[in-house]
Structure formats: C-alpha cells, structure tokens
Amino acid sequence: MLLAHRQALRINAAARAFVLLAIGGPLLWDRDREGLVGLGVLGVIWLVTLVVESRSPQRAIVVSIVEAVAVATTCLLVVDSSPAVLGALAAPPFVAGLRCGAKGVFASLGAVLTTAVVVVNLSGVTLTDADLLTAFTWLTMGLGLGMVSSFLHATLSAPDPLLPYRHASDLLHELNQLSEGLSSGLEPRSLGGAILSAVRDELPTADLVLYVGDDVLAPLLSTTLDDSGSAHTSLLARLAQRSGRLETDAQTFAFPLSPDASRPGHPGIVAGVFSDRLDPGALDLPRTVRRLTRDLQVSTVHLETALQFTAFRDAATADERRRLSREMHDGVAQEIASLGYLVDALASQATSPEQAARFATLRERVTEVVAEVRRSVVTLRTTVGESESLGAAIGSLARNLSQLSGVAIEVTLDETSQRLRSEIEAELFRITQEALNNAVKHAQCTLVRVHCLVDAPGARISVTDNGRGLGEGSGRLADVRADSYGLGIMRERAALIGARLDLEEPPGGGLRVSVALPSGGRVPQPESPREIQVSR
Template sequence: MRIAPDLRIAAAARGFVLLALGGPILWDRNVSAAVLLTALGTGWLLALSLELRAPRLRVPLVVLDAGFVGLVVGTDLSSQAVLGALAVPPFVAGLWRGLRGVLLALSAELTAVVVVGVASGGALSAEQSLTVFTWVAMGLALGMVATFVRGALRDDDPTAPYRHASDLLRELNHLSVGLSSGLEPRSLGGVILSTVLDDIPAAAISIHVPLDDHLAVLAAKSLSGGDLDRCADFAAAAWARDQPVVEDGSFAFPLEGHRTTIAVVSGAVPSGSSIGPDELRHRVGRLQLALEEQAVQLETGLLFEAFRDTATADERQRLSREMHDGVAQDIASLGYLVDALAAQAPTPEAESQLGMLRERITAIVSEVRRSVTTLRTTVGSSESLGTAIVGVTRNLSQSSGIPIEVTLDEQAQRLRPEVEAELFRITQEALNNAVKHAECRTIRVHCQVAAPYAAITVADDGKGLGEARSDSYGMGIMRERAHLIDADLAIEEPPGGGLTVSVRLSAESGHPPAAPTPETKQVSTTR
C-alpha cells in the first residue's frame, strides 16, 4: 500500500514527540507521566490506523485527536512533561485540512484541557495557564507550518486537482437540491425577460451574454415591428459603459452576478408608448435591483454549462484518440493479414471471398475514421457555425466521394455556444446519415444564421427514409438535441425523392431570419 506523504509526515511527527517526551520521563522515572505518555501513544497508533484505512474520517479525526490529547493532558496538569503533546494535533490538522483544521484542533484541545483540568483539580493556576498557553501557541505556529507544507505537497501531487474537483462536485451535488429554478441558461434568461416585460411593455427585448470579445443572444422576444438589431446595439453600449443606457424609447442595463457583470438586458418600447424617458429610466433602475437574485441564478447556470461543455469536449477528444490509436489500427492490421492470406489463396473461390472480406474491412476502417472526425470536430470560439459545417462537409466529401454543396448566409452576431454546438451536431448527424444510408449522388446544405434566429437544411437525392432499424438512434438523438435548444426539427421526403432534414431556431415571434446579406456565399465541397 502506498502511504501518502502527508500521512508519513504526521506519523513521523507523532513518533518524534513521543521519543522527545519519553526520554526525560524515563530518566526521571516519572510513573504517572509514563502512563499518560503510553495513553497518548496508544491513541495516536489507533488514529494512524484509522487515517490509513479510512481517509474520509480524517476530518472528524482532527477534532477527536485534539480532544483526546487535551483530555489526557488535562488529567494531570501538574505533570508538565507531557504538555508538549498539545503542539501535535494542530500540526496534524494543518496537514489534513489547512488553517481551518488548525483552528478546529486548537479549539477542541483547549476545551478538553480546561474542562478536564477544572473537573480534576479546580481552577487552573496562573503557572498552569501560562504553560498551556505556551504550548498551544507553539501548536498554532506548527499548524501554520503544516498548512504551508500541505500546499507544497499538493502542488507536487498529480492527483490533487482531481481530489479537489471531487470535493467541489460532491458539494455541487449537495447544493443542487436547493436549485429550485434549475440551471438551464435559456430558461433562466426567458424568466428574466418575462419579468422585464411585466414592468416595461416592450416591442422587442433580448438578453445578451459575453462570448469571447463580443455579446451573444441568450434569449429574445419580439412583437410585430420590434427591432432586435437596435436591442443588440444598445446592449453593446451598456456593456461597454457597464451602466444603464436609456435613449429614444430604447433601453439596456447590465445584470450583476455574484462577482461581475454577466449579461445585458436590452429592449425598445413601441412607438407612441405612454412611458416617457424619465419614467423609463426609473423603471430600468428598479428592474436592475429587482433582478439581482435572478442574475445570480443565471450566472450559476452559465458557469455550470461552461463546465459541462468543457468536460464533454475533453471526453470526445479522449474517445477519438482511443478509436484512432486502438480500434482503427487493429482493424487496419486485420486488412494487412487478409492481404497476405489472399496472396496465398489455394483456390479462386477463396481468393474471391478474401477479397470481399478485404473490401468490408476497408469500409469499416473508413467508418471508424468518419466517427473520429465527428468526435474531434466542434464549433470553436474563433470560427462560426457555418465555418464548422464547411469543415465537416469537406472531410465527408473527401472520404465518401459524394459531392456536398454548402450555402452559407450568416450575419456577424453569433448564437450562444451551446446552441451552435447542438445545431452543429444535428447537421453532422444528418450528413452522416445521408452518406451512410441514402445511396445519394449529391447532398446540399443550407445554413442561415441571424441571431437569435437560425435555419439549417440538409437535403439529399437518395432513396429516402426507408424503414427504421431497431438499433438506429440517430433520428431520436437529433430530436433530443433540437428539444434542448427549443428548436423545431422536420424530416421530410420530397415528392421528387430523397430526404430533407431541417432544423429551425426562432424567437417567439416566429419571424424568419433576415434577408441574405453580402456575407452570403456558395461553397462547393465536391471531391
């Protein structure tokens, strides 16, 4: 069994103190002090055994160990030979729990010494009090040293980040019981917008959150005639100034989270509204204070989502490495073995069968490589959704030999990262299905993004949907992904044949995306 460095240090400190105290006691033949020292040694040996076998008990053992030492020392304060043991529990507690453990140990042993000392021989004398205080002060100093040692040991321990993350995740699981509003940012953002609309009847309203060096739409609502582009401009102005902006019937104000500004709410009242500039400014200020609690909830949801996305991306990368370096290489090696057998085939029939097996192995290797590409391709922070789609279609076209035409119509403003990720995965699944099952000659992709709106269509000229296999989950997964971002997924078989998969994301108004801009471009990924 590998013993942790902090446990070795704690055992060594206890052993050293026992030897340092035991020498003078044996020299003076102090029987009562020897009995107390034996009790301390027995208790520390038991504590060491528990610390070794049950690391989770180290925190309660900090208090129990300190209380036990205080109990033993307080039994006979006239025997000053064992008072030095009071310095050990704070040191060990500093190794286990840092400064918090040191303070717990000092409190426990001081309480035990005073209670037992008073119960045994009445009030402590001035000399006894001074001696106890001296050794407790020494314990505090050693505890601070142990806290520093603990930090140094953790810096050298490769498992320390995992143990720390484990503690945080355990605490998060415990706290999640009280998160009655949930952790989904879009839902929390929608609640905030509803609260604002209850106080300010706006024709258009949106909530933006930071994404790298710009703002992204988290949620938006628009009535007929509402101008979400103006909302975006005012949101950028309020974010840059970090203060509310009210002008010409439009407004924007930042939302303060636990420690920093986490979002901006912006909107515009309809023309002819009875709300004047002063009244609008007053309502904005009132809302900014009223939404403090909901802003903290939104911040928590955004942090949790960022953590979840990072963990998911890391796991996808790990799986892609395992598939590329493990499964793909093993299957490819089987192909080389089949080639060797085919070269020595005893009959033409055997050679033909081995050739068919070689073709099947080649197809499986291609499928594994496509899966690796699927796992590794993501929408990065520096590239747009359309750019990521072009990248995956280029790889699929090159590996499958099927021409894939991509039409992009994107505006500069980005969608939220989690929304882009789900739209990208839906598109990726639709493309993979077309390549693997449609037996098509051409695939066409149309991607239109004007945040908070988006529409993506994947159409092929293949054999259509066909009968669903019992082991096929692609369509169900696409529907689940669309549901996560409140998007509409449609799967249709046009009269002329083939299959069309469309996913649309829009605000409650149902307005279509803006007309094509000069950024619209045609991309051909024909092999």
C-alpha cells in the same frame, strides 16, 4: 493549497480546545473564578482568531503576532491568582508554526516576550520565581511544539499532484448534492424567458433581447413584436456590459443584470427597443431599471448558475469526445487496417478463383469498416469552437465527409455577424452532422445540399439529399427505423435548445432534414444567401 489550509485550521482548533480543557479542569476543581474568567477571555480570543484566519489566510503572520500578544497579556493579568493559565503560552508558537512555519514560531515567541516586558513595566505585575520558571517551561514546550508544527506545515504545503483531482472531487460531490435542491432547474433558455417576461411586464417594448457571455455577447433569447432595430440593441448591450450601468439611445436601452452588488461581473444584459409611439422619458427608466435589477437578483443567480453548469458540461463533453477520437484512431482504426494487410497477404496465396473472390469481398468489407471508423473520428473531433462561425464549422465538416465518401455536398451559408451561444451552436452542429452522416450512409445519393441560416438568436438549417427518400418501396424507411437511436438523439438535441426537428420528402424526391430554432416567437426565414460554399 485550499485543502492544506483546511487541515491546518482543524489541527489548530483541536490544539486550542485541548489547551482550554487541560487548563479548565484544575480551575473548575479549585473554583478559581478569576482563572475561569481569564480562560473565557482566551476562548474568545482563539475563536475570533480562528474566524479571521479562515477568511484571510494571506495574513497568517499578522494573525499569529496579534494572537500571541493577546494571549500573553491575558495570562500575565491573571497570573497572580491563577498561575495555571500560563500553560496557554505554549499554544501560540504551535499554531503559528502550523500557519507560517519556523518564521511564525519565532515571531510568536518574540511577540510573547516583548508583551511580557511591556505589561510587567506598565501594569506593575510582579512575577515570582515560580511564575518565571512556569512561564519558561511552557514557552520552551511551545518552542518544541512549534518546531513540530513547522514540519507539519512543510508537509501540508508540499505540492500534491492529486490535489486538483481531490479538490475537483469535493466540488463535484457538493454540486451533486446541491443540484437536488435546484427547484428552478438548469435550463438557461427557460430561466432567461422568465427574466424577459418580468422585464416586459414593467417596460412595454417592441423588441426585447437577453444577451449572455463574458468576452463575446450572444443573444440567449428574444421576444419581438416587430423588427425595430435589433442590430442596435447588440451595440448598446456591449456598451452596457463595459460600463456596468443603464445605457440609452433614443428608443433603445440596455442594462446589466447583477446577482449581487458585492460581486463583479454581469451574467446577462437586457436590451430592448420601445415603440416609436412611446416616450421613454415618461417611464422614469433609471428608477424602474434599478427596481427591476433588485427584484431580478434571485432569477439572475439562477441564470448565472445554469450558464456555468452548461459551460462545465460542454467542456467535459468536448474533452471526452477528443479522448474517444484518439482511442479510436490509435487503437481500433490501426487494428482494422492491419487486418486489411493480412487479408491482402492471404489473397496473394489464393489457390482458386472462388477463394480469391472471397478474399476480395473480405478486403472490400474491411475497407468500408476503416472508412466508417475514420468518419467517426472526424465526427468526434470536429467542433464549432475551433471555427469562425457555425456555418464555417458545417462547411469544414462537409468537405471532410465529401472527401471520405465521394458524395458531392453543397453548403449555402446565410449568417449575420452576431453569433449564437456556444452550446446552441454545438447542438445545431451535431444535428447537422448526424443528418449528413445518415445521408451519406443510407440515402444512396449523389448530391447533398445544406442550407444554414443564422439570425441570432434564431436559426434554421436544412440537409436535403437526392437519394431514395422514405417511400416504402425504397427501403430507406427501414434504414431510418433501424437507425432510430440516431434520430432520437437528434430530436433530444433539438429539444434541449428549444428547436424543432422535421423530416420530409421534397417534391423532387430524396429527403430533407431540417431543424428550426425560434428566436422567441419567430423562426428566421431564408433571404438571399451571403456566402455559398461547394464541397465535392
């Protein structure tokens, strides 16, 4: 619909320009000053009309009537000296038909005729027979052109199944061009860190958190000097999000970030806790927050853009993973399974024990490939978004892998009620997923232990197996080197969210892969687990 509106605007602008040129040529040749003044007034009317209809397409019928009245009035006031200006009467019905269809054409003609009657009676303008004939000719032509433009209106307004894709293509092309000029980048955590630094320069706080999200607030980043009531900041941040203004409670405060006073919504909420030794009343907090919100508008626009880009990227990635999993399940997996049936048929006709043994080996390899494809399908389809929490998603993944591989997987969860941001959870989940897959495929282990600790905005996840470890004699170091692409991806995912990835051999043997996401200067440390889930 937006594309059709743009096309209509271009055609209307071209039609008006053509009328101005067609009438202006003879007037310039005759040096008709009054006619040129009238033509200039018509140009201003059409320019204003073009601006109004581009910004308010829903008022098309009103704009058509007002334009018809203004054009008819101008033509009648200069008709005595410049009858050629009457040619402009053909334009309003044409552009009205393109805007509103047939109803616009008749509304425009009705407005022209009504205006003519009123102007002639009130201003004393006299129309000669030649003027009446000229006006009738141009209005008739306007009616015919209006019917043509009504057909164009119906054609442009018809549903186009490709229109959303064309619109998306235009927006993506524009995004690619704009991204070259984004000097601040599109990494939400770094942009959020700059905002918290600016707030801390003005407000001495012991605990400062930046929350983001529309329906559910999640901590993006925090800077903490002590553990002074971070749970309370979450409650006050939600209150500030709903009220849209500064909220305070004793030593705790929260205020929304706004990119523009005229735009609804708040990309982020800053919440903090003052030290017990500080009196918030001495800071004139409302005035300071107003100044901060104003000074941070540019940074808030940067943050909002980064968050929207991240959400778009994650949605596109999830859709592509689902598509790949469908293709693998319905294509490759079925073809390999059918190959297994063919091997079974050949094995039943083996002519010697040696041939039967080779068929059995081949069948075993086909079964392993099918299992690997199924694991890949599970990996692609499992996401955090469908689960209650990051820990619940990891538990579901562990159950599926345990069933497919026969390896026991124990999952220990220690999570607070406050969730991480969705893109942070997604990256941590994929790192855990890759570590579990590596343990199941390469470690030759009988047990894998997963410990998931989440204390938003920080988190720590470790995957420990009792397998071969990384010793030179174990042969697993070669496996890890051969699978360095997967390890590199894990490190890239950790770097994207500002986390640290470590590989180590615990004292009892095996291998531990851990990823730690600091909350802003500190990494959450394990406490007593609040939930234990065992998958076997």
